[in-house]
Amino acid sequence: MAHYASSKKPGSILSAFKSDKDEELPEKYLSLKQELLNTNNLKDKLANSWTRLVKEIENETKEIKRLGPNVIPQVEFSDISKNGGTFPQNIAEEVRKRGMVVIRNVVPQDEALEYKEKVKEYIQNHKGEIAGFPDDDPQVWELYWSKSQVAARSHPNFVAAQTAMNSLWHAAPETLIDFSINTTYCDRLRIRKPGDTSFALAEHIDGGSVERWEDPEYRNCFKSILSGEWEKYDPYDATHRVNAIMDLYNCSGGCSMFRSFQGWLSLSTVFPGGGTLRVCPIIKLSTAYLILRPLLEDLVETTNMAGAKQGVQQHILPEFHQPLIDAVVSIPQVNPGDCVFWHCDGIHAVEECCNSVTDSSVFYIPSTPLCNNNIKYLARQRYALENGVTPQDFPLNNCEVDFSDRAKPSDLTELGKLGMGFTPLSLDAASTEKLSEGAINARKEFNKVLFEK
Template sequence: MLLRKPSKGSATAVILLVRWRRLLTALRNEVDHIEGLGPHLIPSIEFSDVDDAAQTRRFGRDVRRYGVGIVRKVLPRSSAQQAVSDTVGYLEARAGSSTTRPARFRGPRQDPWCFDCFWTPAQVRCRAHPNVLKAQRYVMGLWETDGDERLTTRLPVSYVDRVRVRGGGFDDVVVEGIVGEVGSEESEESEASSSASFAREERKKMGVGGSGSSNLMNKGSISISSSSNYDHDHDHDHDHDHNHNHNHNHINNHINNHNNNHNNHNNNHHNNHNNHNNHHNNHHNNTTITTTTTTTTTIINTTPDDDPPFFRNPHKHHHHHQQQQQQQQQQQQQLLAADDWISALQSSAGVIAQVDNGSLERWEPDGYGRCGTYNRIFAGDWENYDPWQSSGRVGATTDLYNGYGSCSIFRMFQGLLSLSTAEPGMLRLLPSPRLATAYYLLRPFFSSRRPPPGPDVARPGPEWDAYLDPDNWLLQPEPDTIIHGAVPGHAQRLTEPWHPHLHLRSSLVTLPTLQPGDYILWHPDLAYHFSDPASVAGPAGPDRPVTMLLYVPAAPLTQTNALYLARQRKAFRRGHPGPDFDTLGRGIVAEDPDLRPGEDEIARVGGVDALRAMGLAPWEPEPASAVVDLANLILFPE
């Protein structure tokens, strides 16, 4: 992705700059507003009130304003406690199973309390629970669908995700360092050691440490190139149907389209779910961090002592004759290398927030650009951007790089269902779905005149005020490929050095206390931050009660989601990880069939609606619905 700018002094450049500076002013007021209200701005509603028009009107208004809300008492406390008890027994039994080891159901080392388990009693039952499905239908109804026949919010689909566990002795394994690598749960110790060694070498190649290489942490220079032909002097205009084509075209000139083969490849991804894994493997393996070709090379020079470490968007090209095994190996190696970089980032960048549903994809023409999700923002018209308009998202590709845990479906809300008491401080969110999103999307196109204050300068203060002043920021004078906080196959990262106007220490709001059965949901563009549990509740041990939260997002029925559901159904029947968590497509680390719940448990808890949400029973097209007919054809073709 090469970035270009409008001609210096052109009317378009002036308009974009004026709107950017207006955004910075609005964002400063937004941060002050958020800081003033704190946790009190997060709306909540009792599950028993979701049919009360007066209560839902207030709750819906605030959710749309802040992008987050809590539905209280979705599960009875007794059901939540029983789910925790049964799941603790499941995890302990699985840890002692001859087919698994504790390390194999641990999460990434940056977040080891996120377990790579998908079919525990708590997860299977809670996804199937009628109250959970009803809560999902209710909150998805807050989106604007405008009669779009490509989706229905009346029929939620169950997206299989992980579980967060702490206490009850489960932390002992984490403390001892038995934590699985991201995307490498199948590795034995020797394989893990080999992967870590390779990751270190890859980091050297990418300039993340090591002698003889450019060091991003020390502000080096790197070069990237692509096999695609880019004409730096030619505008690649796109005809978007809104009132700001002219401005949008100039911003869009910063983002070069991929070649036709790449676009066709993504189209096949939507049309044939059987080729989904091959599509993503090929796409990710065509990602290059440092290459040499005969086309064009762009040199990126960072300013000494000014810029934080960064990753740039690598161009993609297709090696049609590579063997599948080589592709998978390269994919795994690149993921590990990026994972190492994120570890380094966590130790050097202060407060870090993340945004799910892709990173680079938000700027990619064949990512969110497929349906113009952020067209208004890229046109500078952020004031009229609607984050709740589903038509701009239902056809987007949110995972171009097959990242481990990167959500490839259209989900309207990320969600956490609490099965125990979760104290304040565990989760913090940035409740600004419009302004904060516009800021981090436009941030790569602008730079400051003066460098940021040094690390010893107090914030706030006059030097910081001068640095953050809107008049200190200009449209990029030269094209570059820096996309702040974006790493292929990983969530978008927001940091204090890269995104200073977000004031993350002030704008990340601490979540109120969650009780067993409470369900918090937030917009997929919202930034959030998980705190180290030890910093919130102190060191855990065998005597500390188990704390358990389930990732339970809310997703509507769409064609893309039905295609994914077909693959997820196969994973369920085999006890394999969900497809987004099985990046190599080999279904490793199957959960023991003698331990995990099956279809009968889903039917017992939630009946036919729960079976349908898992793709285990056909939907009844009443009223008539094109997307229901299509989903039934995909999942039940006979």
């Protein structure tokens, strides 16, 4: 099982953001820029494309400023349930435009609050044994296997919400992806104390940085943008996402699974200003801006990739991305049991101060549909649960190995076993008759990788 051992260094959530801003990238990025400009005649189309884009962002930003947090779509989980497990059409259109949503009352409030109390007991039981950020007073804990987290990840309502999020995507019929099955991605938790100013994350994007241009398959996701026709870009086409390499440089906290949406379950009542999430709710426009920015005149003859560095997440910086920062807004009030999801390419940040009388606490749990990259990761993650080690993507702290009260595979529900890759998927006619060729093959791959010796 040595091939499942992580090669990450010990650390915290800060490890994914550390970089030397003055460090120059290798010369290969200068050559890459020339290649990108020469492909599909982008060099001739760039100026006009950029002008159209900037104007559209200016118009959208005015609307965001007018609406404030209310620009973020909100929906009751019960409305999704009544609609057969998918978003009502008008809400779906708004979520796709904004790239994020708040889903209300996914988990009953008393259950969400119990999750928090139980995980606080877990932390107290192992005082001084758990890494976190900041070191002297952790707010984000390097914990993955508390029984509360494991239970939340497989809560039937939460899994249904994740599946609804996945259904907003599509792919070519032959693509190995099944949006009807959500795999489990095990992430950390946050318990941010009132008045805290330490856990303030500036605007950034997860899912890699230079990889978006450097990896050919990842770059294919943005082909329309790099052809000077950003209007044709579809942020919800997963055809090239399933095999894209998002972590070429072993980022500690760089996600190697395809997260259709990042997400969390709220364990607190948090208002705008209370240490909550901030987002840029123009996913198509912000992505086009990000991809084109290193190719503009001020950077094209340099190796500078406009906030993208090797081995860290994508930084969104005032000197390169000010119009996008201007469009960032805090999300509306959330309560225990509400869920928040944002697009995997979405710009997001955390408010500088937890200006609240209560904590701002969440379990990080994204949506991760069944696909090739995710199946490969499940094998490693399954091993991590069995042995209590840190999952592959995260800093190698291994805090929970000797915790007798951590979750074990025996603590998983049937739904939890399926999401974690402990149960094969059905391939009978009744289960697959409505699936695409690619979805069926994704299920076959799941069974082959995880259950064939």
